Amino acid sequence: MECQIGVISGDGIGPEIVTEAKKVLDQIGKKYGHLFHYTDILMGGCSIDATGVPLTDDAIAAAKASDAVLMGSIGGNTSTSPWYQLAPELRPEAGLLKLRKSLNLFANLRPAYLYEELKAACPLRDDIIGTGFDMMIMRELTGGLYFGARKTEEVDGVTTRTAVDTLVYNENEIRRIAKRGFDIAMKRRKKVTSVDKANVLDSSRLWRKIVEEVAKDYPEVTYEHMLVDNCAMQLVKDPKQFDVILTENMFGDILSDEASMVTGSIGMLSSASLNDTKFGLYEPSGGSAPDIAGKGIANPIATILSAAMMLRYTFDLDKEADAIENAVKQVLKEGYRTIDIMPQAGESTEGIEQVGTAKMGDLIAERV
Numbered sequence: 586m587e588c589q590i591g592v593i594s595g596d597g598i599g600p601e602i603v604t605e606a607k608k609v610l611d612q613i614g615k616k617y618g619h620l621f622h623y624t625d626i627l628m629g630g631c632s633i634d635a636t637g638v639p640l641t642d643d644a645i646a647a648a649k650a651s652d653a654v655l656m657g658s659i660g661g662n663t664s665t666s667p668w669y670q671l672a673p674e675l676r677p678e679a680g681l682l683k684l685r686k687s688l689n690l691f692a693n694l695r696p697a698y699l700y701e702e703l704k705a706a707c708p709l710r711d712d713i714i715g716t717g718f719d720m721m722i723m724r725e726l727t728g729g730l731y732f733g734a735r736k737t738e739e740v741d742g743v744t745t746r747t748a749v750d751t752l753v754y755n756e757n758e759i760r761r762i763a764k765r766g767f768d769i770a771m772k773r774r775k776k777v778t779s780v781d782k783a784n785v786l787d788s789s790r791l792w793r794k795i796v797e798e799v800a801k802d803y804p805e806v807t808y809e810h811m812l813v814d815n816c817a818m819q820l821v822k823d824p825k826q827f828d829v830i831l832t833e834n835m836f837g838d839i840l841s842d843e844a845s846m847v848t849g850s851i852g853m854l855s856s857a858s859l860n861d862t863k864f865g866l867y868e869p870s871g872g873s874a875p876d877i878a879g880k881g882i883a884n885p886i887a888t889i890l891s892a893a894m895m896l897r898y899t900f901d902l903d904k905e906a907d908a909i910e911n912a913v914k915q916v917l918k919e920g921y922r923t924i925d926i927m928p929q930a931g932e933s934t935e936g937i938e939q940v941g942t943a944k945m946g947d948l949i950a951e952r953v
């Protein structure tokens with residue numbers, strides 16, 4: 586198969602982790618007879634430096650012309666980087682939001698899974714971990730607070746400065762993501778937890794109503810509603826209870842970071858952003874980690890697993906995706922760890938070897 590892949594290396598650790606994902610993909614190509622063609626696409630801080638904006642129209646066109654886009658991460662240190670002196674719509678993150686919107690990538694899948702081998706890196710107690718956990722966060726990605734109108738008003742520059750963000754959802758936006766959530770639950774343990782803040786927000790009350798309507802078409806799926814603050818608590822108290830967490834944009838942003846730490850590290854959490862076609866944007870859920878960029882210590886596994894999701898969802902190459910996922914498990918089983926997934930203090934380090942970004946990529950590529 587020939588695959589046209591747009592590659593957004595981005596900023597910070599982005600280029601380092603993307604290099605490793607390509608290494609693994611190329612190995613898959615060799616072994617299974619596929620050709621992966623890569624087209625570099627600028628987005629984020631690097632695009633600002635080169636073009637003045639975080640995402641050009643050419644970049645959007647290049648993404649649209651690809652079968653799928655593989656991404657590293659974008660952005661810098663929000664307190665010190667000059668990118669954050671620019672107008673909000675010119676900052677790195679605005680590029681990513683614009684890309685998601687331009688490609689209508691409304692469904693964001695973030696699988697959070699505790700690898701048996703990473704139990705020692707999990708900050709939760711053994712009795713809470715139990716037999717482990719495996720959940721899918723289905724985050725709405727093109728609506729809500731991140732896309733509503735916003736402004737900051739300086740009434741007269743001296744008195745009270747006021748900022749407004751708007752949280753808007755219409756029923757169609759809610760219905761299409763809810764359907765995706767229930768569809769995926771049908772392929773898993775058939776449980777959906779829809780997360781909202783219906784005790785306060787109107788948008789959440791509509792969310793709940795539409796989810797109930799959609800649920801009627803999925804009689805086999807058990808579903809429940811959970812308030813987002815309670816969900817934040819339940820994720821550390823008893824993560825095993827979750828199968829599919831279905832939620833709106835901002836709640837999903839926050840809860841997916843929390844869920845990733847429960848699995849040991851955000852460096853393990855892959856993601857797929859999908860629309861109604863086979864196209865997808867595949868990116869690790871973590872950020873650009875400017876503090877460790879260029880040191881060769883970042884964990885490339887989330888990006889490598891995102892590449893596996895790309896093979897599975899865009900190219901229907903299930904066998905190849907399995908090969909990557911199994912290679913990751915194998916490497917973990919053999920005791921190799923990047924620094925972020927080293928055993929917690931007090932846990933045994935016997936048989937464990939700390940490796941850097943490139944070595945981790947090599948080890949996984951060797952095992953696919």
Ligand code: IPM
Pocket residue numbers: 660678681682838870
């Ligand atoms: C993520 C990131 C982005 C988001 C930022 C960089 C805009 O945090 O993918 O979770 O909030 O969606």
Ligand code: MG
Pocket residue numbers: 838839842870
């Ligand atoms: Mg986030």
